[in-house]
Amino acid sequence: MDVHELDRYLLIGSAVLIVAILAVRLSVTAGLPSLLAYLGLGLLLGSSGAGIDFADADLALALGFAALVLILAEGGLTTPWRDVRPSLGLGVVLATLGSAVSVVVVAVGAHYLLDLRWELAVLLAAVLTPTDAAAVFSVLRTVPVRRSVTGTLEVESGLNDAPIVVLVVAISAGDIQRDGPWAFTGLIAFELVVGSVVGLLIGFIGARLLRNFALPSSGLYPLVVVAFTVLAYGAATILHASGFAAVYLAALVLGNTELPHRRATRSFVEGIGWLAQIGLFVMLGLLATPETFEWWHVWTGLAAGALLTFVARPLSIAASAVWFGRPWREQVFLGWAGLRGAVPIILATIPLAADVEGANDLFNIVFMTVIVYTLVQAAPLARLAEWCGVSSDARDIEVEAAPLERISADLLQVRVTRGSKLAGVEVGELRLPEGASVTLVVRDEKPFVPHRTTRLRRGDDMLVVATRAVREDTEKRLRAVGRDGRLAGWGDGRRTS
Numbered sequence: 001m002d003v004h005e006l007d008r009y010l011l012i013g014s015a016v017l018i019v020a021i022l023a024v025r026l027s028v029t030a031g032l033p034s035l036l037a038y039l040g041l042g043l044l045l046g047s048s049g050a051g052i053d054f055a056d057a058d059l060a061l062a063l064g065f066a067a068l069v070l071i072l073a074e075g076g077l078t079t080p081w082r083d084v085r086p087s088l089g090l091g092v093v094l095a096t097l098g099s100a101v102s103v104v105v106v107a108v109g110a111h112y113l114l115d116l117r118w119e120l121a122v123l124l125a126a127v128l129t130p131t132d133a134a135a136v137f138s139v140l141r142t143v144p145v146r147r148s149v150t151g152t153l154e155v156e157s158g159l160n161d162a163p164i165v166v167l168v169v170a171i172s173a174g175d176i177q178r179d180g181p182w183a184f185t186g187l188i189a190f191e192l193v194v195g196s197v198v199g200l201l202i203g204f205i206g207a208r209l210l211r212n213f214a215l216p217s218s219g220l221y222p223l224v225v226v227a228f229t230v231l232a233y234g235a236a237t238i239l240h241a242s243g244f245a246a247v248y249l250a251a252l253v254l255g256n257t258e259l260p261h262r263r264a265t266r267s268f269v270e271g272i273g274w275l276a277q278i279g280l281f282v283m284l285g286l287l288a289t290p291e292t293f294e295w296w297h298v299w300t301g302l303a304a305g306a307l308l309t310f311v312a313r314p315l316s317i318a319a320s321a322v323w324f325g326r327p328w329r330e331q332v333f334l335g336w337a338g339l340r341g342a343v344p345i346i347l348a349t350i351p352l353a354a355d356v357e358g359a360n361d362l363f364n365i366v367f368m369t370v371i372v373y374t375l376v377q378a379a380p381l382a383r384l385a386e387w388c389g390v391s392s393d394a395r396d397i398e399v400e401a402a403p404l405e406r407i408s409a410d411l412l413q414v415r416v417t418r419g420s421k422l423a424g425v426e427v428g429e430l431r432l433p434e435g436a437s438v439t440l441v442v443r444d445e446k447p448f449v450p451h452r453t454t455r456l457r458r459g460d461d462m463l464v465v466a467t468r469a470v471r472e473d474t475e476k477r478l479r480a481v482g483r484d485g486r487l488a489g490w491g492d493g494r495r496t497s
Contacts, residue, residue, distance in 0.1 A: 020278040035281045042285015054058040054286040057352040065348035073229035074273030076251025084151040091155025100318035102129040105312035123280035130164045131157040132341030162242035174352040195242030203253025222268030223260045301368035315397040333388040412464040421485040428452030436466035436474040
């Protein structure tokens with residue numbers, strides 16, 4: 001690559017990025033995963049559109065894995081532990097037992113009903129099984145759903161890539177036929193356990209270091225946090241363990257640690273996550289060649305997607321949820337909300353790079369399945385959540401924090417969101433811990449200093465100063481009032497600010 005080619009790539013790349021970012025608002029407003037717009041943009045730029053020729057499956061696989069690392073890191077760093085803790089067990093079971101059930105059901109159906117040979121049938125089942133972290137994170141965070149449900153889906157999507165990647169690589173390389181199924185099962189268990197241990201260990205080490213060592217610039221904190229998550233991935237892969245499990249768990253630990261400049265870090269990783277999603281989906285759109293699609297790819301993809309969505313996924317949910325006593329309507333929503341996205345398409349490039357017989361057909365089938373069923377599943381999620389009784393009537397409050405290092409305190413910016421029961425509560429009725437105080441309210445873009453009798457309204461932004469000693473209790477109290485109103489925790493002995 002010479003400097004002139006670099007200039008051209010920078011011109012095209014920046015233009016594509018701007019268009020893709022502007023498309024985010026459209027996709028969020030429509031309640032759809034942004035991947036559909038990005039894949040479409042890639043198709044328009046590809047060999048069937050603007051003529052950009054990209055057919056390097058090995059490069060696509062490498063770049064895809066790199067993007068997944070960043071997407072999983074963003075998911076872990078921005079997921080509150082209080083959301084995933086009650087659902088951790090079910091999420092892990094779905095990522096393991098649930099994935100196994102799904103693979104078996106789809107593989108058997110693809111072989112006997114769709115007449116695919118066993119190797120291709122198992123590969124199709126494996127690449128379609130994992131839910132996509134980017135799709136789940138982007139869609140569910142715009143749909144008001146109970147924390148226990150979103151936590152389950154986020155844990156599943158964060159962890160189910162690991163065993164499936166091992167399976168697809170082993171089938172593509174012929175390892176299962178050579179080593180046997182028991183050795184393969186042991187390999188999956190080893191990769192998951194060791195990868196999880198590595199991720200947790202590096203996460204705790206990173207959190208401890210960052211709490212005790214002050215960096216000279218606030219802009220360095222987001223960089224070093226992301227570096228720790230990528231370090232977890234690299235360390236796990238060096239040990240031949242699951243890097244995806246490691247990066248997600250390391251990010252989950254770091255994201256739920258009281259680190260300096262946590263809000264700046266969150267904003268940075270959200271931007272990195274969006275950039276990874278955009279680059280990943282546009283690249284996969286470039287890799288696709290619609291002129292090679294045949295009608296049997298279309299109907300096979302539709303049939304495989306129906307088998308997965310209406311048979312395999314519900315069975316995997318039922319087999320996993322039976323141990324946790326989840327209501328059947330919640331199971332219905334969990335089954336429908338298991339969105340596919342870039343992950344199946346990336347996994348389909350593994351046999352493509354390994355020159356497996358029929359890999360091109362597999363890629364086209366998977367691409368068609370993902371586009372159609374992502375659209376079908378994502379569109380009715382909000383209404384389905386209401387019907388299943390898992391929607392959240394009151395959205396949680398939005399809290400942003402900035403450190404006030406010289407006085408060992410934090411400045412909390414709290415927004416009274418739609419549905420929050422903070423609306424109508426007087427400042428004095430918040431009963432914040434001693435050491436915390438509401439210092440400013442911004443209403444209709446006009447700031448003013450509130451009195452104890454100032455009544456909060458929907459859309460207000462409060463600035464709350466809290467010492468480090470009571471910062472966590474202050475946020476808990478604000479969230480409690482946001483959920484339960486002014487009488488939340490009445491008589492618990494809290495002192496009024």
